[in-house]
Amino acid sequence: MAVSVDEAVPTGPVRDHTPPARRFGGRGRSVLEIALLTVLAVVMLFPVLWMIETSIKENRDVYAIPAKFFDFTVTLDHFKDVFIASGGRSALSVSFLNSVVVAGVSTVLATVLGVPAAWAYSRFAVKAKKDQLFFILSTRFMPPVVVVIPIFLMYRQVGLIDTKLGLILIYTAFNVPFTIWMMKGFVDEVPAEYEDAAMLDGYTRLQAFWRFTLPLLVPGIAATAVFALIFSWNEFVFAIFLTSSDDVRTAPPAIAGLIGGTTVDWGLVAAASVVFALPVLAFAYLVRKHLIAGVTLGAVRR
Amino acid sequence: MGTVAVHGLCKSFGKVQALDGVTLDVPDGSFFVVLGPSGAGKTTTLRAIAGLEKLDAGSVHLDGRDATGDAPAARDLAMVFQSYALYPRHTAYENIASPLRARRCSSSEVAAAVEQMSSLLHIERLLQRRPAQLSGGEMQRVALARALVRRPRAFLMDEPLTNLDLKLRVEMRTELTRIHRSLGGTFVYVTNDQVEALSMADQVAVLKEGKVQQVGTPTEVYERPANQWVAGFVGSPPISLLACHAEGDRLVGAEGWTLPRPRWTTAEDGRPLLLGLRAEDLSVEQRGDASLSGELYGLEPLGDRTVVDVRVGTEILKVKARPTVTGTPGERLHVTVDLDRAHLFDAGTGLALSEAGR
Ligand SMILES: Nc1ncnc2c1ncn2[C@@H]1O[C@H](COP(=O)(O)OP(=O)(O)O)[C@@H](O)[C@H]1O
Ligand SMILES: [Mg+2]
Numbered sequence: 001m002a003v004s005v006d007e008a009v010p011t012g013p014v015r016d017h018t019p020p021a022r023r024f025g026g027r028g029r030s031v032l033e034i035a036l037l038t039v040l041a042v043v044m045l046f047p048v049l050w051m052i053e054t055s056i057k058e059n060r061d062v063y064a065i066p067a068k069f070f071d072f073t074v075t076l077d078h079f080k081d082v083f084i085a086s087g088g089r090s091a092l093s094v095s096f097l098n099s100v101v102v103a104g105v106s107t108v109l110a111t112v113l114g115v116p117a118a119w120a121y122s123r124f125a126v127k128a129k130k131d132q133l134f135f136i137l138s139t140r141f142m143p144p145v146v147v148v149i150p151i152f153l154m155y156r157q158v159g160l161i162d163t164k165l166g167l168i169l170i171y172t173a174f175n176v177p178f179t180i181w182m183m184k185g186f187v188d189e190v191p192a193e194y195e196d197a198a199m200l201d202g203y204t205r206l207q208a209f210w211r212f213t214l215p216l217l218v219p220g221i222a223a224t225a226v227f228a229l230i231f232s233w234n235e236f237v238f239a240i241f242l243t244s245s246d247d248v249r250t251a252p253p254a255i256a257g258l259i260g261g262t263t264v265d266w267g268l269v270a271a272a273s274v275v276f277a278l279p280v281l282a283f284a285y286l287v288r289k290h291l292i293a294g295v296t297l298g299a300v301r302r
Numbered sequence: 303m304g305t306v307a308v309h310g311l312c313k314s315f316g317k318v319q320a321l322d323g324v325t326l327d328v329p330d331g332s333f334f335v336v337l338g339p340s341g342a343g344k345t346t347t348l349r350a351i352a353g354l355e356k357l358d359a360g361s362v363h364l365d366g367r368d369a370t371g372d373a374p375a376a377r378d379l380a381m382v383f384q385s386y387a388l389y390p391r392h393t394a395y396e397n398i399a400s401p402l403r404a405r406r407c408s409s410s411e412v413a414a415a416v417e418q419m420s421s422l423l424h425i426e427r428l429l430q431r432r433p434a435q436l437s438g439g440e441m442q443r444v445a446l447a448r449a450l451v452r453r454p455r456a457f458l459m460d461e462p463l464t465n466l467d468l469k470l471r472v473e474m475r476t477e478l479t480r481i482h483r484s485l486g487g488t489f490v491y492v493t494n495d496q497v498e499a500l501s502m503a504d505q506v507a508v509l510k511e512g513k514v515q516q517v518g519t520p521t522e523v524y525e526r527p528a529n530q531w532v533a534g535f536v537g538s539p540p541i542s543l544l545a546c547h548a549e550g551d552r553l554v555g556a557e558g559w560t561l562p563r564p565r566w567t568t569a570e571d572g573r574p575l576l577l578g579l580r581a582e583d584l585s586v587e588q589r590g591d592a593s594l595s596g597e598l599y600g601l602e603p604l605g606d607r608t609v610v611d612v613r614v615g616t617e618i619l620k621v622k623a624r625p626t627v628t629g630t631p632g633e634r635l636h637v638t639v640d641l642d643r644a645h646l647f648d649a650g651t652g653l654a655l656s657e658a659g660r
Contacts, residue, residue, distance in 0.1 A: 125356075193387035196354050199374040200381045201448075202404030212389055 048277075054270035055079065062267050078271035091246045092272055095254035099276075102164055102250055103232035106171035110228050113172070114179025115221060119209060121180065122187035123195070133184070136177045144174075144237040152241055162243050167250065170238050175228040182227070186220030187213070222287050230280055251276050304365065304455040304488035305330045311350050311360035313343075313512075320346040322512035324360070328456070328490055329505075333482050336492045337499040338509035339535065344492040345384060347509070348458045351490065353377050364455055375404070380449035381458040384465075386441045388433040388448075395429040398447045405452075419447040422481065439470045450481065456488040463498065475501060496536045500524060508532050530652040533578045533645055539602075539609050539620040542584075544577045545649060553577065557615025559594050564641045569648075569655055576652075578645035581622040586610055590638040594619070598633045612637050 053069075054062055061072035083093045121129060151170065152161070160166035190213050198208035233251075240253040249257075255272045258265065306328040313321040320343045328334040336344050349355040351362055353374040361370045369377055380401065388397050395416055396403075402412045420426045423443045433441055442462055449457055462478075463471045479502050482489055493499055499506045500520040508515040508523060516528035527533035533541045545556035548569050553561045555577075569575060596614035603625060610621040612635055621637055629635070646655045 191385070191387065193383050193385055194389055196349075196352075196374070197381070197383060197387040197389070197448075198400070198404075199354070200352055200379060201401040202375045204373070204375060207404075215391055 051270045051273050054266055055274045056271075057267060059265075059267055078265075078267040079275070081265075081268050082271050082275055091249075092251075092254055092258075092268075094247055095249045095251045096275065098164060098248060099233060099250040099252075102167045102171065103229055106168045106175060106232045107225050107229045109168070109172040110175035110179045111221060111225050114176045114224075115183050115214075115217065116209075117176075118180045118183030119187050119213070122184050123192055133181070136180055139177050140174070144235070148237055148241045151238070155242060160242075162245055162248050164248055166242055167239060167248075170242070171232040171235060175231060178231070179224050179228060182224040183217070183220060186217055186224075190216050226283055226287050229283060233280060305363075306334075306351060306456050306488060306490060307363040307366075308347070308351060309361050309363070311347065311362075312358040313346055313350065313355060314358060319512050321350065321357075321360075324509070324512065324514055326507055326514065326517070328488060331486055331488055332504040333479070333489045333491060333502055335499040335503035335506045336490065336509055337494070337496060337506050337536070339494055341511075342494075342509040343512040344494070344509055345460055346512075348381065348460050348490065348492055351456075352379055352381050352458055378455045379458055380452055380454040380456075382442075382445045382449045382460060382462045384460040384462075386433075386445040388436075388441055388444055390433050393430050393432055394425065394436065394444045394447075397433070397444055398429075398451050400448060401452045415451050416447075419451045422450070423447050438465050439467075439474075442466060442474070446478075446481075450485065453487070456490055459489065459491045461493055462491075464494065471495075471498075478502065496538065500536070508535065510535075526654070527578075527645065528654055530576055530578065530647040530654075533647070533654075537580060539581050539622075541578045541580050541645070542617070542619045543647075544579070544614065544617050544619070546575050546577050547572050548575065555594075555614070557617060559614060561592050561594065561639060562641065564644055564646070567646050567655055569646065574649035575655070576647040576649050578647060579619065579639060580643070581609060581620045583640040583643040584619060584621040585638045585640075586612070586621050586623055586627065586635050588638055589636065590640075592639045592641050593636045594639060595634065595636050598629045598631050598635055600631060601627070601629065610635075 053072075055078050056074050056076065057068070058073040058075050058077075061068050064072075082090065084090055120126070121133060126132060155161045155166050160169070194212045194216075195205065195208040198212045199205060203211065235250075236252040236256070239250045240256070243249050243253065246254075251272070255269065255276060258269050258272065307326065309325050311321045311324040312319075322343075324343065324347055326334075326336070326347075336347060338344050346355060350357055350360070353362075353369070353372055353376075357370070361368060363369065364377060364379075388394075389400065392400070398416045398419055399412045402415055407415075416429070417426075420429055423446060425440065425443045425447060428436060428440055428444065433444070436444065442465070446462060449459070463474050466474065475498060478491075491498075491502065500523075503520050505517065506520055506523050507517045508528075510531060515532050516523055518526075523532065523536055527536060530543065534543065546553050548554075548563055548567065548571050550571065551563050553563050553575075555561075561577075594612075594614050596612040596619065599611040599613040599618060602609040602611065606625060608623050608625050608627050610623045610627060610629070612619045612621055614637075619637055647653065648655060
């Protein structure tokens, strides 16, 4: 994931960048735009801001009425509580570790299975290709809640209930179709002639794919993997139905489990949520160049 | 050794019949050109030889051995793609070295071979660049070097000069001929440019809509086109075709003209024919006994010569003339015809009439 976009996508000749035409309406329009965007940003970001504030407020300030926006006492106690409980690691910290394992492994599996499949769908004449691709996509039409009961029953039969492997498998199954669809678009953009040329050079078809096509797919793979990772990281429905014990549970149901007792430690909930949100933000930030490269991969010179 | 023979190649893409029974026989060491317009099936033919295309029917023989089902890597061929297909993340050096690396040559062998090729093609200073940093002509040289760096059974070249500007194309034409002569080897060279075919080939196969129209030396294809279509495709300016029929010892044009009937034709009276006349076999400057009258339609000065368009009835004759020729449109002209060099085609089938008596 550390490959820079400049390396991954060959830079074409310098195209002339025509400056964007001035928008109709001029200054008045842009003031209005800025105002609207500000309102939108405040509305969208307020819950996030509130979560961050709550996570660093002392308990007294958390429950204060009227709510304290600015003059509260800052503390990092809630974050400490997220990771450390009396006598060692907290249940929450175990759930975060579980989330890392489940999301990570299922994303790797989906990528390893999905990328070669996408390559095959892109390069080979497959019977009823369109129907097959539609079928693959259709497995994503169903919301998880619809299938979770039958899967629960099946998992109980085969002993996958309340195991990390069970979650990894179901997330992989959900991410493979997505990976195939995303990656097929990226593979289509890489001319098949690179592989033809490699085969005439004396490489086998698989070597040609591995040595010449795969490196060009890195930006696409990065973008696709991030989406798959975020799906698995955020997934809630399967996680809450299929797991119950603290040492298997992933973070979303674990955080949700904090709410609902007689008293709710909102500071802890907020701090756990912040910790939960950070990896997603960090990943999106790290691969933002790849995400953009993914969109502009069509610029590869043919 | 390096003979390539394909027999009865058929390939269709959905409704498009790209190859329709293509049979070719490429002798060892020859410069064999497949000539045809865009969409004729030239690329598909090369890809079939290379093993990149699954065939509906037909066979490919390399060095006399059936190689129809072999993987591309097993065929021991090299190919220059129309788009060059240089690996974008590799330098020119690594691109050229790729066929040797695939065959696990030692790095000193690779270095020596790449150096030899780059000096042959004058690309020494480009070796550390990537394809995106090369111009079209430079990419073409690197692609050629990648193909020529090895001694395969045969070299397949798909319109390698088409994307170059005219000056470079003319230069590379002579250079490729020179390379073929100095390196030897069998070349199967595909082009849509009849000048390339005529100037470079030992043998030409003319392809149209997936069917071979004619195979022969450039002279044979030019002097004795097998049909009306080949006559029209090969030669510049294009051959002029006039509708006519034979009547006793005369040829009578649909536009009312008459000419003496060429001695060698055997066509029966009244059969609809096409008379094919090349620009250099017509003249507006000297008088002969066989001539057509028409009016000046336009002049096309080309520097070393001028092509005079003469309208005969509704048909246009292209006549080659000296560059000093002048005239005004509408002016009446006599065009002298060298009937010994004329061609006659059956107007129905387009096939050339037997020229046995010539
Ligand atoms: N992969 C393909 N899919 C569909 N049609 C194709 C494909 N390759 C070639 N064709 C069609 O086959 C015909 C011959 O193509 P091609 O061999 O590329 O011609 P040429 O190289 O002489 O221009 C054309 O009509 C072309 O559109
Ligand atoms: Mg072609």
